[in-house]
Structure formats: structure tokens, C-alpha cells
Amino acid sequence: MxxxxxxxxxxxxxxxxxxxxxxxxxxxxxxxxxxxxxxxxxxxxxxxxxxxxxxxxxxxxxxxxxxxxxxxxxxxxxxxxxxxxxxxxxxxxxxxxxxxxxxxxxxxxxxxxxxxxxxxxxxxxxxxxxxxxxxxxxxxxxxxxxxxxxxxxxxxxxxxxxxxxxxxxxxPSFLQMRKYELMAISNRITEFGIKKIRRIGHSMEFEQVKNYVPGDDYRAINWKATARQGSLMTNSYTDERSQHVYCVIDKSRVMKMPFEGLSLLDYAINASLILLNVAMLKEDKAGLITIAEKKGTVVPADKRPTQLNKIMEALYKEKTRYLETDMGLLYTTIRGTLRQRSLVIFFTNFESMSGLNRQLPYLKRIAKFHLLLVVFFENTELKRLSEEPAKDVEEIYIKTIAEKMAFDKKLIVKELTKHGIQTILSAPQNLNVNTINAYLEIKAKQKI
Structure with a gap:
């Protein structure tokens, strides 16, 4: 009671x-x-x-x-x-x-x-x-x-x-992943600002010798086979498939910085999940590597239906570390894991030229064996400060420092490009579109 x-x-x-x-x-x-x-x-x-x-x-x-x-x-x-x-x-x-x-x-x-x-x-x-x-x-x-x-x-x-x-x-953002997936399947991917790249030429993967039919590229005529058969014969080529695409995510302290409540690591994780899903839709094999002062997760490239869930589970558990990335360890991990030439998309962040110079020797070594695309982040807050008019001496000082740091980002892009390393400098909120654009362009030009 x-x-x-x-x-x-x-x-x-x-x-x-x-x-x-x-x-x-x-x-x-x-x-x-x-x-x-x-x-x-x-x-x-x-x-x-x-x-x-x-x-x-x-x-x-x-x-x-x-x-x-x-x-x-x-x-x-x-x-x-x-x-x-x-x-x-x-x-x-x-x-x-x-x-x-x-x-x-x-x-x-x-x-x-x-x-x-x-x-x-x-x-x-x-x-x-x-x-x-x-x-x-x-x-x-x-x-x-x-x-x-x-x-x-x-x-x-x-x-x-x-x-x-x-x-x-x-x-990680599986709703965005599904949205881009539907766009890719329905060929409406340009609605998200993603460029449609014209495919140039054909691949050099030989398939067979066949009889020439009107409309075939006359440059592919096989004259030796033509002489033997007594009729025009042409070489047939197929599109290269199942290229390996690896997203390498730096989870050191440089990725802890937040933008609009989300850390750079989470932006990179969301973009990686979306990009690898699009790559698998394009018949490529998707893989994942995470790195900090210790080796993190390694998911070998594959395109089986279970691969995406395996990648998502791995990304779900990742956390930011508080030490610098061991680039030597990253190089040995890539050399030991990637058995063929692959597209390696490295998500990291540089705030100064000195930060780049510490990593550049290893990036150059990776670029010798693979097509390396370095993705790092534009500091949107610095950009806003540099564009605002200064009203007093203190604001002039702040604006000057902001412009200097923003200019360093452009110098980093120039330095990487000079060494043949492709680069994306992106605002965090535009990362998904920019990385998919770069991947589609590389895929269309058959650079891998």
C-alpha cells in the first residue's frame, strides 16, 4: 500500500x-x-x-x-x-x-x-x-x-x-554514402557538383584479335594477322577493371582540429567511406589503411559485397591519436600491403611548410610506386579572418598572420605538385565532392 x-x-x-x-x-x-x-x-x-x-x-x-x-x-x-x-x-x-x-x-x-x-x-x-x-x-x-x-x-x-x-x-556518414551511391548508379552524379570527365583514348589491356568491322579504330589494325588471314584484322582492347584504390587516413594530432563541430578525422572518415563506395561501383577494389605513431587498421583491397561493411566497421572504431605520424612506418606498410600499382589517397593536414618538409621524402618514395593523391584541409576560419577588413592595429596583425598561413597552404600545394604528387586543398564541407571529382578524373584519364 x-x-x-x-x-x-x-x-x-x-x-x-x-x-x-x-x-x-x-x-x-x-x-x-x-x-x-x-x-x-x-x-x-x-x-x-x-x-x-x-x-x-x-x-x-x-x-x-x-x-x-x-x-x-x-x-x-x-x-x-x-x-x-x-x-x-x-x-x-x-x-x-x-x-x-x-x-x-x-x-x-x-x-x-x-x-x-x-x-x-x-x-x-x-x-x-x-x-x-x-x-x-x-x-x-x-x-x-x-x-x-x-x-x-x-x-x-x-x-x-x-x-x-x-x-x-x-x-560514419552512411546516409551521405547512399546518396552519392544513388547518384552514381543513376548517372546523376553531376547534380552534386561532381564533374563529368570525358574519357580519353582506350586502355592498353589486350583482349583478342577479331575481324575488322566498319567503325573500328583503324589504328588498331593488326597488319601481321591481316597478312596471314587475307582480310582486315584488328586488335580488341577492354577497359581496365579492378584497379586498387586505397584510402590512407592520418589519425595523428593534426586531424584533431574541429570545424563546425566535426573533427578533421571524421571529415576524412566520411569522405573515405563515400569515395570507396563509389570506387566499388566503378568495379575497382577498395582498401583502407589508418596510421599514426603506430599502424592502425589495414583492410586489403577487395570488391566483394562484404568489403564495404568491413571498411565501415573499421572506420567506426577509429580515434584520434595525440602524437605525430610515423611516415617511415606508413611507407613500409604501403610497400608491404600494396602488391600492384594503386591509387593511394592520403588524408592528412599541413599547417606549415616545415610540417610538409618532414613528410615530403616519404611521400616522394610512395609516389614512385603508386599514384599518390594527398588531400589536406583549408583553414576556413583563417580564410574568413584574411578577408575581413581590419579596423585597428591588432586586427591588422591578426589579418597579416592569417594571410601568411593561408599563403603557406598554397605553397604546400605548389611544392607537392613540383614533385609529381597530386594534391587537393579542400574546405572540410566540400571534401566529399572534391575527392570524388579527383577520383573520376584519374579514372577517366587512366592514370593508374
Missing amino acids: KKLFSRFYSDLFLTRRFFTSIVIAVVLFMLSFFFPWLGVVPHVFFGAFLVVVATEIAMLYLKSNGIFARRHAPERLSNNDDNQLGIYVENRYAFTVKMGVIDEIPFQFQKRDVWFKTTLQPGQNKLLNYTLKPLKRGEYSFGNVIVYVGSSLGLINRRYTVQQAQNLPVY
């Missing part, structure tokens, strides 16, 4: 209308001392108030399961994307209820406004939708769904606590 009363008391909430009625009753009793003609009015009002409160308590508490609620959530959330969630609520009372719904979302979002108000007729149900945008990979813990229910009388509310604690993993 004590437990039942405690539960009743803990789930009972008094509304603003309840306290307003109490204040009115107190005022009436006070006025009755000065104005005797009020008579029994205060007593009648207070008695009616108690009757209404008792009636509403009976309406809300006589039915033990008057409200049904359940959270609708996907099995996993996509990092840096708007993920759709919902709360299904159903009114099982025989009267119309006013409802307030709270979802206890993970603390990482730092949001306290996931609160919904709605009205449900008897037997009616609704799905209350909302979105969450995580900015960090990992496991997110959701709490309970809490529903506050009141009748049209509006003096009290009853609280329902739906025990629905659950943990949802946040994976």
Missing part, C-alpha cells in the same frame, strides 16, 4: 491552473472577512475545486495503462547527418487527453528541448517525428520516454514513464 501511494504521489503533477484556482480560493476567503455579503461563496468555490480535482484524479488513475508510447529509432545513426527518429503515442482513455512527451536523448547532443505537445482523441494515435545530428562516432545512450497526460479539466497531470533505454551506435 505504501509503495502504491508513493508511486501515485511521484507520478502526480500539479498544473498552473491548479495553483491559480488555489490562489483564487485564498483571495475569496480573505475578502470574506471584509465583505460579509460574500457568505458561503468561498466555501462553495473551494468545495467545487476539490470535487473537480478528485474527479480528474479518478479519470486519470482508474485506468492503469491509459497511454501507450514507444520510440521509433533506426538500428544505427549516421554521423554528421540528420537522422529521423519518432515517438509513437496512443490514447487508450475513453476521453480526449492533452499530452506532453519528453524523450531522454543522449547527453552528447546537449539538447533539452525534445518536448512535444499534442492532443489525442479516444483511441487516436500519432507519430511525433524529430531529427538528431550527431557530430561524433561512438555509442549513444537513450533513456526513457516520459509522457505527461491531462484531461480537459487541466488541474493535474499524470506521468507515464516508458522504460525504453537503448544504446545506438553512430557510424
Whole structure:
């Protein structure tokens, strides 16, 4: 009995209308001392108030399961994307209820406004939708769904606590991956600002000698076979397939820097997942290497259907390290893992020429054996500072330093290009489009 009363008391909430009625009753009793003609009015009002409160308590508490609620959530959330969630609520009372719904979302979002108000007729149900945008990979813990229910009388509310604690993993941006995948399949990839590259020439992978037919390239005529057969014969070539594409992700301290709430490492991880998926759609083999002061994950290139899930699981677990990248270890890892000439896309970051000079000898060695594409990040905050007009001496100093650092980024691109290393200097928010553009251009020009 004590437990039942405690539960009743803990789930009972008094509304603003309840306290307003109490204040009115107190005022009436006070006025009755000065104005005797009020008579029994205060007593009648207070008695009616108690009757209404008792009636509403009976309406809300006589039915033990008057409200049904359940959270609708996907099995996993996509990092840096708007993920759709919902709360299904159903009114099982025989009267119309006013409802307030709270979802206890993970603390990482730092949001306290996931609160919904709605009205449900008897037997009616609704799905209350909302979105969450995580900015960090990992496991997110959701709490309970809490529903506050009141009748049209509006003096009290009853609280329902739906025990629905659950943990949802946040994976790299698979929603963006699917979006680019659909664009690639439907040949509408240019809608995302991705260039359509004209394919030049043909590959040199010989297939067979066949009879010449009008329309064949006369430069491919095989004159020796023609002399033997007595009719024109031509060499047939096939498009090169199953080239190896590796994304190498630097997860050292240079990738810890945040932009718009997301670290550079997460930008690189999202871009790698999207790019490798597009590469597999183009019949290439996709592989992954992560590196810091120690060797991280190595996923050998493959194009089997399970490869993408293997890459996604590997990227989900990656975290930023706090030491510099061991470039010698990266070189030996690439030489030991990549058995044929491959496209190596290295996601890293340089803030100064001295940072580049420490890594350049190793990058040049890698570029001797593979087609190396270095992707690093434009500091958008420095760019904004350099473009703003200066108003005093301090701002002139800040603007000068910002312009100097932005100019260093351009010098880094020039230095890498001088040594035959392809380079992308990209703002973090444009990374997906820029890397796919570069890959499609390399693929079309058959540089691998």
C-alpha cells in the first residue's frame, strides 16, 4: 500500500491552473472577512475545486495503462547527418487527453528541448517525428520516454514513464554514402557538383584479335594477322577493371582540429567511406589503411559485397591519436600491403611548410610506386579572418598572420605538385565532392 501511494504521489503533477484556482480560493476567503455579503461563496468555490480535482484524479488513475508510447529509432545513426527518429503515442482513455512527451536523448547532443505537445482523441494515435545530428562516432545512450497526460479539466497531470533505454551506435556518414551511391548508379552524379570527365583514348589491356568491322579504330589494325588471314584484322582492347584504390587516413594530432563541430578525422572518415563506395561501383577494389605513431587498421583491397561493411566497421572504431605520424612506418606498410600499382589517397593536414618538409621524402618514395593523391584541409576560419577588413592595429596583425598561413597552404600545394604528387586543398564541407571529382578524373584519364 505504501509503495502504491508513493508511486501515485511521484507520478502526480500539479498544473498552473491548479495553483491559480488555489490562489483564487485564498483571495475569496480573505475578502470574506471584509465583505460579509460574500457568505458561503468561498466555501462553495473551494468545495467545487476539490470535487473537480478528485474527479480528474479518478479519470486519470482508474485506468492503469491509459497511454501507450514507444520510440521509433533506426538500428544505427549516421554521423554528421540528420537522422529521423519518432515517438509513437496512443490514447487508450475513453476521453480526449492533452499530452506532453519528453524523450531522454543522449547527453552528447546537449539538447533539452525534445518536448512535444499534442492532443489525442479516444483511441487516436500519432507519430511525433524529430531529427538528431550527431557530430561524433561512438555509442549513444537513450533513456526513457516520459509522457505527461491531462484531461480537459487541466488541474493535474499524470506521468507515464516508458522504460525504453537503448544504446545506438553512430557510424560514419552512411546516409551521405547512399546518396552519392544513388547518384552514381543513376548517372546523376553531376547534380552534386561532381564533374563529368570525358574519357580519353582506350586502355592498353589486350583482349583478342577479331575481324575488322566498319567503325573500328583503324589504328588498331593488326597488319601481321591481316597478312596471314587475307582480310582486315584488328586488335580488341577492354577497359581496365579492378584497379586498387586505397584510402590512407592520418589519425595523428593534426586531424584533431574541429570545424563546425566535426573533427578533421571524421571529415576524412566520411569522405573515405563515400569515395570507396563509389570506387566499388566503378568495379575497382577498395582498401583502407589508418596510421599514426603506430599502424592502425589495414583492410586489403577487395570488391566483394562484404568489403564495404568491413571498411565501415573499421572506420567506426577509429580515434584520434595525440602524437605525430610515423611516415617511415606508413611507407613500409604501403610497400608491404600494396602488391600492384594503386591509387593511394592520403588524408592528412599541413599547417606549415616545415610540417610538409618532414613528410615530403616519404611521400616522394610512395609516389614512385603508386599514384599518390594527398588531400589536406583549408583553414576556413583563417580564410574568413584574411578577408575581413581590419579596423585597428591588432586586427591588422591578426589579418597579416592569417594571410601568411593561408599563403603557406598554397605553397604546400605548389611544392607537392613540383614533385609529381597530386594534391587537393579542400574546405572540410566540400571534401566529399572534391575527392570524388579527383577520383573520376584519374579514372577517366587512366592514370593508374
